[in-house]
Amino acid sequence: MSSVMISSRSFTAAGPIARAAAERLGATLLELDDVLREAAAQFEVPCDKLSDAMKKAPSLLGMSTSARRHLGRFVAAAVSAPLLRDHVVLHVPFSALLVQGVAHVLHVRITAPDELRARTAMRLDGLDETAARRRVKADDTASARIARELFDRDDDDDAYDMVADADQTSTEQVAASIVETVSAKQFQPMTYSMKVMRELELAFRLSALLAKGGVDASVVVAQEEAKIRVKAPARRAAELVAKVEALATAQEGIAKADVRIVDDLFDAIAASMR
Amino acid sequence: MPAKVEVLVLDDEALVGKRLKVTLGRLGCLVEVFDDPHAALKRIDENEFHIVITDVVMGDVDGLQVLDRVQRRWPGSKVIIMTAYAMMALARKAMDKGAYDFVAKPFEPAEMRAVVVRAAKELGFSLEGAGAVP
Numbered sequence: 001m002s003s004v005m006i007s008s009r010s011f012t013a014a015g016p017i018a019r020a021a022a023e024r025l026g027a028t029l030l031e032l033d034d035v036l037r038e039a040a041a042q043f044e045v046p047c048d049k050l051s052d053a054m055k056k057a058p059s060l061l062g063m064s065t066s067a068r069r070h071l072g073r074f075v076a077a078a079v080s081a082p083l084l085r086d087h088v089v090l091h092v093p094f095s096a097l098l099v100q101g102v103a104h105v106l107h108v109r110i111t112a113p114d115e116l117r118a119r120t121a122m123r124l125d126g127l128d129e130t131a132a133r134r135r136v137k138a139d140d141t142a143s144a145r146i147a148r149e150l151f152d153r154d155d156d157d158d159a160y161d162m163v164a165d166a167d168q169t170s171t172e173q174v175a176a177s178i179v180e181t182v183s184a185k186q187f188q189p190m191t192y193s194m195k196v197m198r199e200l201e202l203a204f205r206l207s208a209l210l211a212k213g214g215v216d217a218s219v220v221v222a223q224e225e226a227k228i229r230v231k232a233p234a235r236r237a238a239e240l241v242a243k244v245e246a247l248a249t250a251q252e253g254i255a256k257a258d259v260r261i262v263d264d265l266f267d268a269i270a271a272s273m274r
Numbered sequence: 275m276p277a278k279v280e281v282l283v284l285d286d287e288a289l290v291g292k293r294l295k296v297t298l299g300r301l302g303c304l305v306e307v308f309d310d311p312h313a314a315l316k317r318i319d320e321n322e323f324h325i326v327i328t329d330v331v332m333g334d335v336d337g338l339q340v341l342d343r344v345q346r347r348w349p350g351s352k353v354i355i356m357t358a359y360a361m362m363a364l365a366r367k368a369m370d371k372g373a374y375d376f377v378a379k380p381f382e383p384a385e386m387r388a389v390v391v392r393a394a395k396e397l398g399f400s401l402e403g404a405g406a407v408p
Contacts, residue, residue: 101362102362103362103365103366103369103376184370185369185370185372186365186366186367186369186370187366188369190365190369190373190375190376190377191375191376191377191378191381191385191388191389192360192365192376192377192378193362193365193376195378223380
């Protein structure tokens, strides 16, 4: 079983690399649009809104941080589900931030020098050199801001297991390198890492179901217990706790739910990760 | 008499070994339990166990050293690492060094049982609860 997640900056030609790696592995390839369509269908959320959450730069009159995070929950659920299956290559942004701590998942970042990216942008989008350079810079700025809004972290190269420069090696060479790396023993599923993946998928799925029901919550699942921190006004506390507990324990794999109402959801998330 | 799967369990917490002896004994395995890593290493030098299940943090000997010793002495044996300090880096390191599997504590008996059954199958044994048949 191989689980590979590939992220890239814009105009790095990562698509062909992801396709080549999937083909060599005999794996299913899922691009971001596939994941967004799945999330939209499963949670009945407009696909274009999910796309905006993952791609559109934050702006003064644009999507709020809380709206982006709300939509991000559906994407996280749709990204994690395929990782429970055999042989999958996911080409999505921020992969190392989306799925963390699963030992057998190989996170790959495809990079390229800005010069090369600008030339690719000129070729693909018919831009002149100045506009292309501006576009590449704008894409990077947008990507960095989206990562911080969604994950409160930077999407740095050092979060990835493997960084490949598309300028230095051919598509086939990078794909071969990905296949060789993911075939190593340290990237084979183990009882521990499969359990972590199942618990992560369950947490994302429950978080998305709660978001669908209008409840903004952080969820961590471990040993069949869900720790759920809900941001809500105090007056709704009792009603909400009961509703959230019922939804959580209705999920297979969750026997118990510890639900707390918090003022600051991000403080609660940070505390749960310590 | 058909050969049985021989298992060595090493954990400095004696209760873990006791519980695994019962669980794996029900599968028909012959289980030797140690809570002293030095005694376990001596026994490993003397006897080829099909499967070795070892904790990681055990004072001056860690489970990865046990893994190394088993691999050098008995390359065909399967080593299962178990630990309460499960982290991605340690898991990858253990697998890279040749561990058969990596299991986080606490675990249900059924989890370890499934790993041992799978390991035994790869060694040519079928564990049906009443003894092993190669």
